[in-house]
Structures are given as structure tokens and as C-alpha cells.
Amino acid sequence: MRGRRALVTGASSGIGEAVSRLLAAEGYRVALLARNRARLEAVAAELPRPAEGDHLVLPCDLTRVEEIEGAVRSLEGAFGGLDLLVNNAGIGYRARVSELDPEPLRRVFDTNVFALLLTCKACYPLLVRGERPVVVNVSSVVGRRGIPGQAGYSASKAAVCSIGEALRVEWAEEDIAVSTLNPALTATGFFQNQLNPQGLPDPDLDEARPASEVAQAILALDRTPKPEVSLRWKWRLLGILSILSPRLADHALVRRLGGDWRVPRSRT
Numbered sequence: 138m139r140g141r142r143a144l145v146t147g148a149s150s151g152i153g154e155a156v157s158r159l160l161a162a163e164g165y166r167v168a169l170l171a172r173n174r175a176r177l178e179a180v181a182a183e184l185p186r187p188a189e190g191d192h193l194v195l196p197c198d199l200t201r202v203e204e205i206e207g208a209v210r211s212l213e214g215a216f217g218g219l220d221l222l223v224n225n226a227g228i229g230y231r232a233r234v235s236e237l238d239p240e241p242l243r244r245v246f247d248t249n250v251f252a253l254l255l256t257c258k259a260c261y262p263l264l265v266r267g268e269r270p271v272v273v274n275v276s277s278v279v280g281r282r283g284i285p286g287q288a289g290y291s292a293s294k295a296a297v298c299s300i301g302e303a304l305r306v307e308w309a310e311e312d313i314a315v316s317t318l319n320p321a322l323t324a325t326g327f328f329q330n331q332l333n334p335q336g337l338p339d340p341d342l343d344e345a346r347p348a349s350e351v352a353q354a355i356l357a358l359d360r361t362p363k364p365e366v367s368l369r370w371k372w373r374l375l376g377i378l379s380i381l382s383p384r385l386a387d388h389a390l391v392r393r394l395g396g397d398w399r400v401p402r403s404r405t
């Protein structure tokens with residue numbers, strides 16, 4: 138894996154920072170992309186230097202298509218091609234549907250869905266020239282089972298799962314492997330960074346697992362791509378139950394989340 142060229146979006150913190158560190162430690166050349174240039178430079182400065190060339194810092198707001206295209210042009214100039222694309226940048230929005238605000242809702246879809254699709258599009262010519270090219274899209278377990286208070290965010294992550302399903306068949310001809318990774322609660326700044334928390338109950342962060350665990354899963358997917366991986370068995374089960382018996386899944390989810398959420402009454 139030494140010398141593989143990776144682009145990690147959302148590399149300035151959390152999961153993106155952890156996976157950038159892990160890939161660099163494994164000998165990858167990493168292009169770190171996010172909006173916060175100072176944070177990217179601080180992360181990049183601590184990475185072990187690759188034998189071939191250097192890492193790359195790409196300050197970019199993914200909600201602006203011209204910035205995505207500019208960043209990918211810089212990437213092409215520096216790396217020539219791309220072997221691993223980690224679409225990880227994302228933002229949360231917690232609000233009941235009855236209280237949704239269009240502006241943050243749009244930002245969630247711009248960042249989590251449109252930017253991911255447009256990054257894939259911009260990187261396609263580089264991936265085609267890549268060595269054993271792999272795309273890992275970071276979705277969430279809530280992409281397979283929507284949760285109350287996060288309908289907009291859950292829907293954006295369901296879209297990411299759907300994009301993965303379409304893309305892995307679309308890009309089979311070029312032999313670009315596409316994997317979807319669904320992390321569960323992870324100890325990052327995600328909940329502080331999310332938009333408009335509106336006093337809804339916080340998830341129990343005691344249960345959060347380290348970002349390094351998600352980073353290891355991304356590395357494993359680059360070595361052995363799989364269509365989709367969900368990181369906790371209880372959430373995996375809930376995703377399956379939601380298809381087989383939505384009512385039972387509602388019960389299981391409400392028990393798990395606690396707080397004021399209620400199981401819908403059956404009207405027979």
C-alpha cells in the first residue's frame with residue numbers, strides 16, 4: 138500500500154483527521170481537504186512524510202462547485218492520479234420536522250449529498266488513471282434507519298447509501314471499487330459542530346467509540362473493498378429489522394434512544 142495516493146475530505150478534524158494520520162503512517166500520500174486551512178496545515182505538519190513527494194493541503198468549501206473543481210485540479214497537478222477517495226466531510230442538523238429551518242437543511246444536503254456526488258464526478262478522471270482505485274463514502278448507521286429529531290440528516294445519509302449502490306455498478310466497467318461505511322456514535326466534534334441542536338436530547342456520548350476505529354475500517358476497505366459495512370451489530374440488526382418489521386424496529390429504536398420519544402400507536 139506504500140505510495141498510494143489518497144484524497145480525504147473533512148480532514149481537518151474527527152474521522153477525517155484520524156484516517157489521514159493512519160494512511161500517512163501506512164505510507165500513503167494524503168491530500169487533506171476541508172475549509173479550515175490552519176487546521177489542515179497543523180494536521181499535515183504532524184504526518185509522517187511519504188517516500189514519494191509530499192502530502193497536500195487543499196482548503197476548499199465543498200458546497201461551492203468551483204472550489205471542488207479547483208481543489209481537484211491542484212490534486213491532479215501534485216499527484217497525477219488518485220488511488221483512494223474518502224468522501225468523509227459531513228455536517229449534522231438536529232431538529233424536529235415541525236421546526237425545520239430551510240437554510241441549515243439545505244446546507245446539510247449541499248455538504249453531505251451534492252458535494253459528495255460532485256467530488257466523485259470531479260475525481261473520476263483521476264480515479265480512472267489510479268492504481269486499483271477505491272472510493273469509500275462515509276455515511277452513517279442512521280442512513281439505514283432514520284431517527285427522530287434527525288430526519289434531514291438521516292435522509293442525507295440514506296442518500297449517501299443509495300449513491301454507493303448506484304456508483305459501484307456504474308463504475309464497475311472502470312474497475313473502481315465503491316464502498317459505503319456506516320459508523321455509529323464516534324467521539325469527535327461532530328455534535329458540537331452540528332447545526333441548530335434545538336435542545337433535543339444529546340446522544341449518550343459515553344457509548345461513543347474512538348475515531349481511530351472508523352479510520353481502521355476505512356483502511357480495511359481500501360485493502361479489501363466491500364459494498365457496505367455498518368460498524369455496530371445492534372445498528373446492523375436495526376437496519377434489517379426496519380425492512381422486515383418496521384413496527385418492531387420502532388420499539389427497539391425508542392428503547393435504545395430513551396428520552397421523550399414514543400412508539401407510534403397501532404390503529405387496527
Ligand SMILES: NC(=O)c1ccc[n+]([C@@H]2O[C@H](COP(=O)([O-])OP(=O)(O)OC[C@H]3O[C@@H](n4cnc5c(N)ncnc54)[C@H](OP(=O)(O)O)[C@@H]3O)[C@@H](O)[C@H]2O)c1
Nearest residue numbers: 147149150151152171172173199226227277322323325327
Ligand atoms: N461522529 C459521529 O458520531 C458520526 C457517526 C456516523 C457518521 N459520521 C459521519 O462521519 C463524517 C465525519 O464526521 P466527524 O464525526 O469526524 O465530525 P467533524 O469532526 O465535525 O468533521 C467534519 C469534517 O467535515 C468538514 N466539513 C464540513 N463542512 C464542509 C464543507 N462545506 N467543505 C469542506 N469540508 C467540510 C469539516 O472541516 P471544516 O470545518 O474545516 O470545513 C470537518 O473536517 C461525517 O460525514 C459524519 O456525518 C459521524
